[in-house]
Amino acid sequence: MMDADYAMYVWPCAPVLAQYLYYHRHFIKGKTILELGTGTALPSVVAAKCGAHIILSDVAHLINATTSCTLNGITDFQVANITWGQFSPAVLQLPKLDIVMASDCFYSLKDFEDILVTVNFLLQDKSAAVFWCTYQERDSDWSIEHLLNKWHLQCTHIPLSSFQADSPSVASSGLPGNHTIWMLQITTKK
Template structure:
């Protein structure tokens, strides 16, 4: 259970992703994982507990809460498994290794159409040929 640091919510999409990861469909032990738009950090915490080396990202205003929450909810011997980092999609990508991740996670990050191009640029930078991108979202748009 996530320890409450301040008032924040974990979306159902994050919980669904955590359940999927816990089912063991993807091998996480030793994998280089990055979570985009981590929010409370729940998905990253679960990935780290399952053996991944996780880069936990969100925009700058969210980092203090995110960092405190990850630290509070990982056992002390697992703190090195998760690194908190600022990432605004499409910006400052040179701080992240091109093709440097085996798995990209994103729970409930696809909802503002204006961010789609930046998200795609970010994914193209972070991924290599065999990177798995796992997104959990609610379809919010009804198309004609």
């Protein structure tokens, strides 16, 4: 397990998404939420503590995520080995989803389209209403806009100030360089 303070500074996106979930805790209660690229499962842990049913997913090992859930007293969760851009039995057998979420999934440019292909399928096929994600801007030239159009998705930027009134420093980082965090809500085009 990682030290929580270390995780806050290295992966600031997960705490921002977790804070967004907590801010919307009354909305997510009773919802089925799939976390893509779960990692250490901080957003999923918060969602479960707020009464959501969670599904942890990653491409391979989910030991950190399941351990994190167990250590936080969460026993009601599912796991799914999902590879972005591939439609495996794990993807096809998912239950109806209310929310799909991910923190810092737009990390590597080579994965952007695979992520959005997966999100598009989940939003269309599993009746999920929304994809909530946070990401850290690493290069101002990187954009998902053309991929959103290609896969018939639309994006709304959610200002961090709209849900960080009590602790606005969650998205900040002590690391050198640009560490702007963005919160997005992606849905299918109507």
